[in-house]
Amino acid sequence: MTEEPKGFEEPDVPSEAADEPGSSGKGAEPADTAGPAAPGGDDSTARELTAVRAQLDQVRTALNERTADLQRLQAEYQNYRRRVERDRAAVKEVAVANLLTGLLPVLDDIGRAREHGELVGGFKSVAESLETVAAKLGLQQFGKEGEPFDPLVHEALMHSYSPDVTQTTCVQILQPGYRIGERNLRPARVAVAEPQPGSQVKEETEQKADEEESGGPDEG
Numbered sequence: 673m674t675e676e677p678k679g680f681e682e683p684d685v686p687s688e689a690a691d692e693p694g695s696s697g698k699g700a701e702p703a704d705t706a707g708p709a710a711p712g713g714d715d716s717t718a719r720e721l722t723a724v725r726a727q728l729d730q731v732r733t734a735l736n737e738r739t740a741d742l743q744r745l746q747a748e749y750q751n752y753r754r755r756v757e758r759d760r761a762a763v764k765e766v767a768v769a770n771l772l773t774g775l776l777p778v779l780d781d782i783g784r785a786r787e788h789g790e791l792v793g794g795f796k797s798v799a800e801s802l803e804t805v806a807a808k809l810g811l812q813q814f815g816k817e818g819e820p821f822d823p824l825v826h827e828a829l830m831h832s833y834s835p836d837v838t839q840t841t842c843v844q845i846l847q848p849g850y851r852i853g854e855r856n857l858r859p860a861r862v863a864v865a866e867p868q869p870g871s872q873v874k875e876e877t878e879q880k881a882d883e884e885e886s887g888g889p890d891e892g
Contacts, residue, residue: 765853772811773857776850779806783848810852815845815860825849825856830863840866 782799785791791799814825821828821840829846837843842862849860 768809769852769855769857772806772809772852775806776858779803780847812851813848814851815849815862817842817845821864825859827859827861828864829861832863832865833868834865835868837865837867840864
C-alpha cells in the first residue's frame with residue numbers, strides 16, 4: 673500500500689518575532705508612530721515659571737534694600753562731611769579770634785600813638801603792616817561819634833546830658849570796638865549823652881505855641 677506524501681507545513685513563528693519592526697505579521701505598527709504627550713507637562717512648566725518669578729521678586733527686594741542702605745549711608749556721609757567742614761571752620765574762626773584778641777592792646781597803643789603824632793619812622797611801617805595783616809584776617813573796627821548808643825555793641829563808660837541830642841548818643845569814642853565776622857571781640861567803649869531833662873517838654877510846648885499862633889496845623 674502506497675503512502676501519500678505529507679503536505680508542506682509552515683514553521684511556527686514565535687509571536688515576539690512577529691511583533692518586531694519590519695515584520696509582516698498582523699498587528700505590527702510603524703515605528704515612528706508615537707502616542708499622545710504625557711499629561712502634566714504644562715503644569716511642570718508653570719511651576720518652573722512660578723519658581724523663577726519668586727526668585728526674581730526676592731532678588732528685586734534684596735536690590736531695593738541694598739539701594740536704600742547705600743542711599744542712607746551716602747546721606748550720613750554727606751552730613752558727616754558737612755559737620756566736619758563746619759567744625760573746622762568754627763575752630764579756625766575761634767583760633768583767629770583768639771589771636772586777634774591778644775593783639776587788641778597793641779592796636780590800642782598804635783591808635784594812641786597816631787593820635788599824639790608819635791607814629792613815625794620805622795615804628796609807623798611796622799604798625800601799618802600789623803594793621804594790614806589784622807584786616808586781612810577779618811578784623812573790623814567800629815564805633816563812631818554821633819551814632820546812637822546800642823548796648824549790644826557799645827559799653828558806656830561816661831554819661832552826661834546835652835540839649836543837642838534827641839536820644840542817647842555816643843559823643844566820644846574812648847576805645848574802639850572790634851569784631852570778626854558776626855563775632856564781637858570787644859565792644860566800643862564810649863561816652864554817652866542823653867537829652868537834657870525837660871528839654872523835650874519845652875520843645876513840644878514851643879512847637880504847640882507856634883502852631884496856635886499860625887492858626888493851627890495846616891489842613892490836608
